[in-house]
Amino acid sequence: MKIILFLSILFCVIALPALGELTDTDLNRIRLIINEELKPIKADIVSLKTDVAWMRGKLENVDKQITHGTNITYGLIALIVAAVAIPQILIALRSGRDRALERQIEMLT
Numbered sequence: 001m002k003i004i005l006f007l008s009i010l011f012c013v014i015a016l017p018a019l020g021e022l023t024d025t026d027l028n029r030i031r032l033i034i035n036e037e038l039k040p041i042k043a044d045i046v047s048l049k050t051d052v053a054w055m056r057g058k059l060e061n062v063d064k065q066i067t068h069g070t071n072i073t074y075g076l077i078a079l080i081v082a083a084v085a086i087p088q089i090l091i092a093l094r095s096g097r098d099r100a101l102e103r104q105i106e107m108l109t
Contacts, residue, residue: 022030
C-alpha cells in the first residue's frame, strides 16, 4: 500500500510540470488570439490619431481667427485714438497761438 501511494505521488509530481507547460501550438493559439484582439484596438488608435489631427487643424483655424479679430480690434482702437487725439492736439496748438497773439496785442496796446 505504501508503495502504491508512493508511486502515485511520484507520478503526480512528475506529471505536474508536464501539465503546466504550454506547447508551441498553445503559444501560437495565444498569439493569434492576442493579435485578433489587438486589431480593433489598433484601428481605434488610428481613428483617434486622425481625430486629434482634425481637432488640431480646427484649433489652428480658430487661433488664426482670434488673432485676426484681435489685430482688427487693435487697428480700430488706434483709429479711434487718432480721431480723438488729432483734433485735440490741433485745438491745443491753435489755443497756444491765440494766446501768443493775444499777448502780443496786449503788449502793443
